[in-house]
Amino acid sequence: MKKTYKIGFVGLGSIGTRHLKNTVSILQEREYSYKIDLMRSSKGKKIAPELKKHIHSVFFSYEDMPFDYDIIFVTNPTHLHLEAIQKLASKTNHMFIEKPLFHQTNISIHELPLKKDMVYYVACPLRYSNVIQYLKQNCDFQKVYCARVICSSYLPDWRPNVDYRTTYSAHKDQGGGVSIDLIHEWDYLHYLLGRPEQVFNIRGKYSNLEIDSDDLSLYLAKYKNLAVEVHLDYFGRKQIREIQLFTAEDTIVGDFIKSEIRYLKSGKIVSFKDSRDDFQHKEIAFFFDILEDKEKNHNDISVAMDTLKIAKEGTL
Numbered sequence: 001m002k003k004t005y006k007i008g009f010v011g012l013g014s015i016g017t018r019h020l021k022n023t024v025s026i027l028q029e030r031e032y033s034y035k036i037d038l039m040r041s042s043k044g045k046k047i048a049p050e051l052k053k054h055i056h057s058v059f060f061s062y063e064d065m066p067f068d069y070d071i072i073f074v075t076n077p078t079h080l081h082l083e084a085i086q087k088l089a090s091k092t093n094h095m096f097i098e099k100p101l102f103h104q105t106n107i108s109i110h111e112l113p114l115k116k117d118m119v120y121y122v123a124c125p126l127r128y129s130n131v132i133q134y135l136k137q138n139c140d141f142q143k144v145y146c147a148r149v150i151c152s153s154y155l156p157d158w159r160p161n162v163d164y165r166t167t168y169s170a171h172k173d174q175g176g177g178v179s180i181d182l183i184h185e186w187d188y189l190h191y192l193l194g195r196p197e198q199v200f201n202i203r204g205k206y207s208n209l210e211i212d213s214d215d216l217s218l219y220l221a222k223y224k225n226l227a228v229e230v231h232l233d234y235f236g237r238k239q240i241r242e243i244q245l246f247t248a249e250d251t252i253v254g255d256f257i258k259s260e261i262r263y264l265k266s267g268k269i270v271s272f273k274d275s276r277d278d279f280q281h282k283e284i285a286f287f288f289d290i291l292e293d294k295e296k297n298h299n300d301i302s303v304a305m306d307t308l309k310i311a312k313e314g315t316l
Helices: 014-029 078-091 130-138 184-193 276-291 301-313
Strands: 004-010 033-039 055-059 069-074 092-097 120-122 144-154 198-204 216-222 227-233 235-247 251-255 260-263 269-271
Touching (some): 014 033, 014 069, 014 276, 120 301, 130 235, 130 260, 184 227
Parallel strands (some): 004 033, 092 120, 144 227
Antiparallel strands (some): 216 227, 251 260
């Protein structure tokens, strides 16, 4: 008998759209049947025809949504995640929550109305990139003296044809600011290295961007056997996203933009054909594997909150 999933999506912005497309793709690849509902905050934008054909019902309030979902994807703005989880946890068995988990850290996860033994997974897509998987499998981090991580890009270029000043990224009270908007970097460091022992952070607004969120965040972190620098900004005019590992034998660069590993001393280059959609597709597949007991949940709400505290507060 074919497996059937009843799924709800909360929010259908750019990331919700991407997750919806990848979810449908995975379900079709596995020959599962499905019914997908959508919760929207307003009736503003029309749903694109290629998405609309996959949507069964559209709701405009949490109260109207039924109680028998297998999965709910929380893909609305970060500052609305808490409300969505509180109001929908009783209506679903499992949840996929877009990163960051919340925009504040003063939330007790033990007081959330979660169901015992159900899956609550928080998105961490860079873990599934070929760059991170290569480093995870081929690098002995006990031999790394220090690491330097940078994510630098220009916020107005992020979303074509959208005024960056109107996006959540521009507004601190909506979960914007590089410290948590670019939480990917701390997420994959947590995945590769575990929790740091100490973290020091400087952040603020330094550029001429018309935003009220932080556009620069610099961290120094101490681990047992190595130190890490992290640089995050919204104003770099040439996009850079790298992790640099300094060892006795070589300097290893993981370049997410070029999707390659470079060994600077030996000259060795390992190239991948890897796009954002590739590793986000892998993540959705991994999520369904968790639900089917084929994989372990390595980024549950507890782990994601731990990462958020490092990124948001610069502390543990």
